[in-house]
Amino acid sequence: MEQDFYRDTPEMITSHYAEEYEQYYNAIVPPIFMNSLNVFPEIDDYFDAKVHHKHTYVYGRVQNPTVRILEDKLAALEHGVAAFAFASGMAAATTAVLSVVRTGENIVCIRNAYGPLKNFVEKYCPVHLGTSLTYVKGNDICEFEEAITDCTSLVILESPSSVVFSLQDIEAVCKIAHARGAKVYIDNSFCTPIFSNPLDFGVDIVMHTSSKYLGGHSDVIGGVLAVREETLANTIVANRELFGGIMGPMEAWLVMRGLRTLSVRVKAHEETAMQVAEFLENHPKVDKVYYTGLKSHPQYELVQKQQKGHTGLMTFEIKGTTEEAKKVINSLKVFKIGVSWGGFESLACMPHMRLDEKTCQWLGGRQNLIRIHCGLEGADTLIADLEQALAKI
Ligand SMILES: *Cc1c(COP(=O)(O)O)cnc(C)c1O
Numbered sequence: 001m002e003q004d005f006y007r008d009t010p011e012m013i014t015s016h017y018a019e020e021y022e023q024y025y026n027a028i029v030p031p032i033f034m035n036s037l038n039v040f041p042e043i044d045d046y047f048d049a050k051v052h053h054k055h056t057y058v059y060g061r062v063q064n065p066t067v068r069i070l071e072d073k074l075a076a077l078e079h080g081v082a083a084f085a086f087a088s089g090m091a092a093a094t095t096a097v098l099s100v101v102r103t104g105e106n107i108v109c110i111r112n113a114y115g116p117l118k119n120f121v122e123k124y125c126p127v128h129l130g131t132s133l134t135y136v137k138g139n140d141i142c143e144f145e146e147a148i149t150d151c152t153s154l155v156i157l158e159s160p161s162s163v164v165f166s167l168q169d170i171e172a173v174c175k176i177a178h179a180r181g182a183k184v185y186i187d188n189s190f191c192t193p194i195f196s197n198p199l200d201f202g203v204d205i206v207m208h209t210s211s212k213y214l215g216g217h218s219d220v221i222g223g224v225l226a227v228r229e230e231t232l233a234n235t236i237v238a239n240r241e242l243f244g245g246i247m248g249p250m251e252a253w254l255v256m257r258g259l260r261t262l263s264v265r266v267k268a269h270e271e272t273a274m275q276v277a278e279f280l281e282n283h284p285k286v287d288k289v290y291y292t293g294l295k296s297h298p299q300y301e302l303v304q305k306q307q308k309g310h311t312g313l314m315t316f317e318i319k320g321t322t323e324e325a326k327k328v329i330n331s332l333k334v335f336k337i338g339v340s341w342g343g344f345e346s347l348a349c350m351p352h353m354r355l356d357e358k359t360c361q362w363l364g365g366r367q368n369l370i371r372i373h374c375g376l377e378g379a380d381t382l383i384a385d386l387e388q389a390l391a392k393i
Helices: 010-015 043-048 065-077 089-100 115-129 141-147 170-179 210-214 230-243 249-260 262-281 300-306 322-331 357-363 379-390
Strands: 082-086 106-110 132-136 152-158 183-187 205-209 223-227 286-290 313-318 347-349 370-373
Touching: 010 065, 010 249, 010 262, 065 082, 065 223, 065 249, 082 089, 082 230, 082 249, 089 115, 089 152, 089 183, 089 205, 089 210, 089 223, 089 230, 106 115, 115 132, 132 141, 141 170, 152 170, 170 183, 205 210, 210 223, 210 249, 210 262, 223 230, 249 262, 262 286, 262 313, 262 379, 313 322, 322 370, 322 379
Parallel strands: 106 132, 106 152, 152 183, 183 205
Antiparallel strands: 082 223, 205 223, 286 313, 313 370, 347 370
């Protein structure tokens, strides 16, 4: 059998796979299809068009060629049968929940999941769907044993979580969940498909925000769901059409452009972040560093099992008050203060700053913690910036 070079490696997938060169005059980069509909020679052709079939396009809320190419790449990157692109990470996440969970069922979710998604399953779903919610810390498999019951239909993971970088044993959670008939969802935005492929561990739905590393240039909002099973794929694509949350063609094209360099970018972020994490860990004014690349990570063995790498995001706590941490963050010059991460630029924020002590304890990180994203400006520059800012306290 001939070797399928095109989907052999992530780099080949992001470079060439699914580009359909022959469809588009052999252009090396596919066009942006800025059309809202497609037309047909006869009315029967319109009705016969298999809407979800490859190369059959009817209406832009359902499918678009530029979006489809991106989705084929993402499905291959995540080792899934299909992937679907959405207008935002939250559009993807909420569509996933609403595609699995029914009235009255139970959702199990880790405490450190993405905040807006927790709002959705904690505040919106109980009121509108009568669902119940069980939070778990996530680092102890016995906790999942207890929390997941026959009423549970969905388990929500994020490994590592993007503030305190705690992991869940993905394979073990999937075994427990599947034994009780529940599906497992994971936010894989931190690792990207380059460093982790959770479908291989048994996960049912992998979610990404493409606003972070997949896009990679801080110029696009988008989201992705990848699945390993056809039935769920069909439900999700039908619901996306219903809710109307498809990604726009311009955004799909931008994410595809970002994907071309995903592999080299995440490795560059990782190389920089390793140096920054080691600098911080050895700094006398720093109390604690949360980064999956450090040997001091409390789940280092699990990190080795589940992740091939670590990207550029980490958190640290200073030996000092929240006021002093504010002084540090406000003194940074290269790191800009702002939410988000995954772009070319270095960013810093204090996600727990305005939370009360009890909530901070529940989440497992102090009020004074500073989260930084190490961009592509170079490790020496970033370390010098942190050095001068820490010198202010
Ligand atoms: C930003 C983010 C999201 C949400 O993505 P949007 O594209 O902003 O809707 C979800 N999960 C994580 C971990 C994120 O950082």
